[in-house]
Amino acid sequence: MRITTNLRISRRLPFLQTIKTSVAVALAWLASQLLLPSDLPIFAAIAALLVVQPSVNQTLGRAIERTSGVIGGVIIASTIGFFLGQSSWVVLATVIVSITVAWALRLSPVSASQIPISAMLVLALGATTPGYALDRIYETFIGAGIALIINAVIVPPVLIRPASEAVGLLAREVAETFDRIAHALRTPQRPADLMELMIKARLLRPMLESAHKAILQAEESLMLNPRKAKLRKALDADHEMTERLPTLVTRAIGMTRALHDHYDVSLQYEPSVQAFSEELARAAHDLRLLARVEGDTTAVPEAPAPEVLALTAPLRIVTPHPDHWILIGSLMEDLRRVREEIVGD
Template sequence: MHLPAAFSPTRLRTANRVPLLQVVKTTVATVAAWFVAVLLLPSELPIFAAIAALLVVQPSVNQSFGKAVERSVGVITGVVIASLIGLVFSGQTWVILLAIVVSIFFGWIFRLTPGSANQIPISAMLVLAIGAATPGYALDRIIETLIGAALGVLVNILIVPPVALGPAERDVNLLAGELAASLERLAAALTSPQTQQQLDGLMIQARLLRPMRESAAASVQQGEESLTLNPRRSAHRTRFEVVSQLLDRFTPVVTRVIGMTRAFHDHYDSSLIDEPALTSIAKELRRAAHDLRLLASPTFVRDEADATEPDTDIPALTAPLRIARPHPEHWLLIGSLMEDLRRIREEIIGN
């Protein structure tokens, strides 16, 4: 018998493990929250403190702080709702269900985040089910949750606060390499006859730049978030700013490269091979590819397509070309390529 896809064991596993350091920090925070809560509030098992610490330790200090706020707001609101409903309908067996329903709608009305909205009915239910007959139970659970949340944030700050700049640098460099490769592929296509299949392949490869750019932007966003509220921020701020600025400069280049490729794809005809201006444009495209790699990293690994370019740290892109009037059937394509090349040059030199 075959299980439905929803019950596949792969749905229970991820491709990558959570970093061991984060597992250790979560364990430390949970254990610390348990013992601190027992020390300060010995009357009950500190379940709320342990859960709060468990949930608050996140991949970044900023995320930990956000989870701490979500958890605290949810517990406090749930406890207040449960206390008020318990005062009005004390002794009624259906009061727990009423508290759950009210809590759910409270979160919906005030547009609370899922973390807070889900915590409100859980806290309300536990307070009414477990602590209804225990004086001070509701207040103790609030204090307990605050202890767990605070310790979760503190542990994430004190034990090697995470800095996620490596993935950002990797993805931005990958984007730079693919931009350069796309320019070189276009340069090769400008100077050799193309079949429709080759043109379509060129367009497909160019379109892949957009998801690469989105992936790089997401990594940069994660890197920025990892530095927010991070005590190690000052040591990595310059490094992050370089990566962020490179992404800002590469973003319009992605648009230009896709536009140039589309123009060539849509306006190609076999007589283009005789257009002398395309040879000069192809040369400038290869120089632009060289400079994109140089801009991304002085030690960027050069591939075989770039092997013919001089191995130098000096930018190779020259001033914009001056092209004699092309054939009337080709002037639109050549003009479009020239304008996009000019704008790419401006992004590379920082104008």
């Protein structure tokens, strides 16, 4: 079962990625046969196969890594082959030297693996043929260049929508956490209820990490993308939202922790707590309002949203019961920070 899991992934790559890779390999093969005297342009096909990546930026980086590795491998193989020939032990020694050189130069994993592979192929397929090594370098340039062009021309994939969905989901879950805290302050809670509240709040951290990762992937997908200027506006809005969310996540978890640690059944009878509960519900409403995506009816209540945010001015707190002042003070400070992030004060 473990072996099968390692071989398979939960989601297939986009079919467009498969088409682009196939087209790049085919064009690289044909172009190399037309431009270079080679029956089997293996280096061009391998370059195209490995260089096509989900984004243009990643494709450019992989093209540089791939080409650098091939050049390094060809140089090492040609030098050793010229002096020592092509015997079996020479090929083995060349591979070991290539691995050592890649390690000494601190090359990336792609370049580090490409150097010994290229060196081995050059020695095995024709190091003694005049001009063979140089032709393989040209061949790699052809394959990598065609892959880069294909990835830029055929609908470069952008990851704006996944980023927007991740940010919106996180914002709505933070709002749900505020609503759950407000409800817990108004109604009696059992220890199991408080524990469930804490568990759900802790899930905000991995969701925040996923949102940041999605934003970074979206940023990367736009680099060197011809449609960058047109798509940038939507990503900027999500990026602005992610600047608010870390503080809101921290405060949501902090309020949940304070409620979990200092909860008392008599807490619901505190006048300040009831007012705080109402204000926290307003904060949840306003956060949903900020996170609303055009056309997304799940992000806001069905009733028409007001033109302005619902949060009021900071509450005036009467002196609480001595058993409750630590919790109420902690909640109020967290609410103050929440209000600053949502209203923008």
